Amino acid sequence: MTRRSFLLAAQVVLPDLREVAPDLVVPPLVDGLPAAGRRVRVRDADSPEIYHVLYLPADWRPGRRYPVIVEYAGNGNYRNDYGDVSLGVPEGSNLGFGLSGGEGYLWLCLPYVEPVGRRNQTLWWGSAEATNEYGRRVIEQVCRQYGGDAKRVLLAGFSRGAIGCSYLGLRDDRTAKQWRALFAYSHFDGVRSWPYPDSDRESALGRLRRLRGRPVFVCHEGSVEATREFLGAGKVEGRFTYEPIRMRNHNDGWVLRDLPERRRAREWLRGVMG
Numbered sequence: 001m002t003r004r005s006f007l008l009a010a011q012v013v014l015p016d017l018r019e020v021a022p023d024l025v026v027p028p029l030v031d032g033l034p035a036a037g038r039r040v041r042v043r044d045a046d047s048p049e050i051y052h053v054l055y056l057p058a059d060w061r062p063g064r065r066y067p068v069i070v071e072y073a074g075n076g077n078y079r080n081d082y083g084d085v086s087l088g089v090p091e092g093s094n095l096g097f098g099l100s101g102g103e104g105y106l107w108l109c110l111p112y113v114e115p116v117g118r119r120n121q122t123l124w125w126g127s128a129e130a131t132n133e134y135g136r137r138v139i140e141q142v143c144r145q146y147g148g149d150a151k152r153v154l155l156a157g158f159s160r161g162a163i164g165c166s167y168l169g170l171r172d173d174r175t176a177k178q179w180r181a182l183f184a185y186s187h188f189d190g191v192r193s194w195p196y197p198d199s200d201r202e203s204a205l206g207r208l209r210r211l212r213g214r215p216v217f218v219c220h221e222g223s224v225e226a227t228r229e230f231l232g233a234g235k236v237e238g239r240f241t242y243e244p245i246r247m248r249n250h251n252d253g254w255v256l257r258d259l260p261e262r263r264r265a266r267e268w269l270r271g272v273m274g
Helices: 003-013 095-100 128-146 160-167 201-211 225-233 252-256 260-273
Strands: 029-031 039-043 051-055 066-072 106-110 148-158 181-185 215-221 239-245
Touching (some): 066 095, 095 148, 095 260, 160 181, 215 225, 252 260
């Protein structure tokens, strides 16, 4: 049996995410000024079609310092037979809210930037360089204005965003030094090739050298073994925690449910972020 056949067979017996009722609901997206407990769309001053989403935790107070979860979304135009849908937009993300429970962390969902049309890109990267430039600028601004602790910033992502933890987050030394740890759910840079430049194994291993021993939480629906084998064979220097998500869904909504996997992810988060 091939690995693909094994994974497909395993998915048949895994439960569906919707069989477990959520215990968290992501706050509605609104326009306006950020405030405690609000999830706000923030448009770029020069290019209003480019925007990010910022959530200040329910316990946010001016003058206090908070760790930051920075998150990238999965690809748009995605739908599978289980009813999982991804639109590829910042407001479609769930990891930061589920991991934090809506308290104690600033949660920043960044866009992928398409620089020619000056808009958010919903499929793959737009320009990796423009995306990283935008991200660095916004992270600095959020830390300065809302008490984010620049020494405690987690980069998280689902699917495309999980690949982006390395493809974007470790792309250059300036970007890589921002992160205290990484949280990658469903896919990982270098495990397989994708239809964009430098998705190959050797290019990915070059980016992963910038990890330099920092913690990474690796999770995937069904199995994490493909990523474990890739990182082990590549002798990547990092502190890896592997967590298979025992659901069949390609959907980051598992963090909105009281599951053993979420409890372990939160414990890891507390340990690495302090």
